[in-house]
Amino acid sequence: MKLSLPPVIGVLLALAAPAVAERLELPSQGLESRIEFWKKVYTQYGENDVIIHDRVRVNLIYDVASKDEKALKIAAVQQALDEIRSSLATPENLSPAAKQVYDAIVANGVPVNAESLADLRDNVHTQLGIKERFREGVIRSGRYFEAFQQIFETEGLPADIALLPLVESSFENRALSNAGAAGIWQFTRSTGRLYMRVSGKLDERLDPAKATRAAAHLLHDNYNALGSWPLAISAYNHGRAGMMRAQSEVGSSDITKVIDEYKGPLFGYASMNFYAEFLAAVDVYKSYEQYFGKLALDKPSMKQGVAPAPARVAAKTATKPRVQTAKASVADKYRVRKGDTLVEIAQRFGVTVRDLMDTNNLRNSVIRAGQILLVR
Numbered sequence: 598m599k600l601s602l603p604p605v606i607g608v609l610l611a612l613a614a615p616a617v618a619e620r621l622e623l624p625s626q627g628l629e630s631r632i633e634f635w636k637k638v639y640t641q642y643g644e645n646d647v648i649i650h651d652r653v654r655v656n657l658i659y660d661v662a663s664k665d666e667k668a669l670k671i672a673a674v675q676q677a678l679d680e681i682r683s684s685l686a687t688p689e690n691l692s693p694a695a696k697q698v699y700d701a702i703v704a705n706g707v708p709v710n711a712e713s714l715a716d717l718r719d720n721v722h723t724q725l726g727i728k729e730r731f732r733e734g735v736i737r738s739g740r741y742f743e744a745f746q747q748i749f750e751t752e753g754l755p756a757d758i759a760l761l762p763l764v765e766s767s768f769e770n771r772a773l774s775n776a777g778a779a780g781i782w783q784f785t786r787s788t789g790r791l792y793m794r795v796s797g798k799l800d801e802r803l804d805p806a807k808a809t810r811a812a813a814h815l816l817h818d819n820y821n822a823l824g825s826w827p828l829a830i831s832a833y834n835h836g837r838a839g840m841m842r843a844q845s846e847v848g849s850s851d852i853t854k855v856i857d858e859y860k861g862p863l864f865g866y867a868s869m870n871f872y873a874e875f876l877a878a879v880d881v882y883k884s885y886e887q888y889f890g891k892l893a894l895d896k897p898s899m900k901q902g903v904a905p906a907p908a909r910v911a912a913k914t915a916t917k918p919r920v921q922t923a924k925a926s927v928a929d930k931y932r933v934r935k936g937d938t939l940v941e942i943a944q945r946f947g948v949t950v951r952d953l954m955d956t957n958n959l960r961n962s963v964i965r966a967g968q969i970l971l972v973r
Contacts, residue, residue: 635877642726734767739894
């Protein structure tokens with residue numbers, strides 16, 4: 598049945614529609630080159646590939662080295678840049694190695710002069726490829742993505758932001774950073790406590806549903822403070838206060854202008870690339886078969902709209918003493934005993950060997966007595 602709306606309501610709805618669309622927009626204009634670089638990192642270069650490129654113009658790639666060749670090839674690039682600078686009047690006389698670097702500079706629209714070449718030499722940077730890790734992240738995303746997407750839609754956020762864990766943790770719930778950030782959404786303890794319970798007995802950063810709702814609330818607060826999703830998502834890496842300072846100093850909410858003009862001492866390579874990394878991850882995910890072929894994504898492990906029990910950390914329990922078995926503690930940890938195999942432990946806890954390997958970041962099935970394994 599077609600409803601006839603009063604003229605005033607019709608006008609209000611028409612005016613509201615663009616505002617809603619804008620609020621859910623994830624713009625990429627001006628970031629195309631950065632996005633292209635990160636798509637190469639995710640799909641073209643593997644864990645043994647060291648990309649030698651420019652730190653600012655990230656898609657200006659000079660060479661790719663193995664880890665063993667890294668120092669030698671960086672020196673060769675710097676030598677080529679020095680040769681180009683000393684041969685500005687006679688570029689036709691460049692050596693083959695310097696000509697290759699020269700052509701890459703020109704192809705990226707960078708002026709070839711003494712000043713720019715000095716900057717390029719200072720900005721030689723390396724980035725490790727993560728093709729294998731990204732592929733595994735896509736596979737693991739099957740456990741969570743639909744439920745995460747539903748949570749974000751319910752909270753009024755762009756649903757695509759539910760793919761941010763591809764950048765943060767590769768959808769690995771037991772991921773732990775050097776800074777102590779934990780879980781799929783990589784909350785630090787201090788930030789986590791603003792949105793969840795994080796203590797010695799209960800760490801909701803490891804509860805996928807609660808951590809996702811917390812991430813949605815954090816991102817929503819970022820958006821309310823900054824007024825744009827590019828800045829709100831960048832603040833997930835750089836901090837809300839840091840991005841507010843960048844926005845204020847540059848006088849704009851345009852992420853490309855912030856990247857180009859903000860010179861904050863902590864606004865480095867990771868922060869300036871975070872939003873572009875995310876957009877690249879979304880693009881690759883939506884056409885992953887083009888890059889990785891057909892993949893069997895993990896089956897969903899989270900019911901949509903239902904939060905699983907909170908993940909608990911080590912705590913004493915009042916259970917009756919028993920002979921030591923493979924029963925997990927409240928922390929879901931197990932100390933490997935002499936003669937244990939990964940297959941046997943997986944069977945005892947009702948998980949797969951692959952789950953154990955993923956959870957504990959094991960490259961193979963070799964384990965040792967005394968080793969602590971996370972079994973949930």
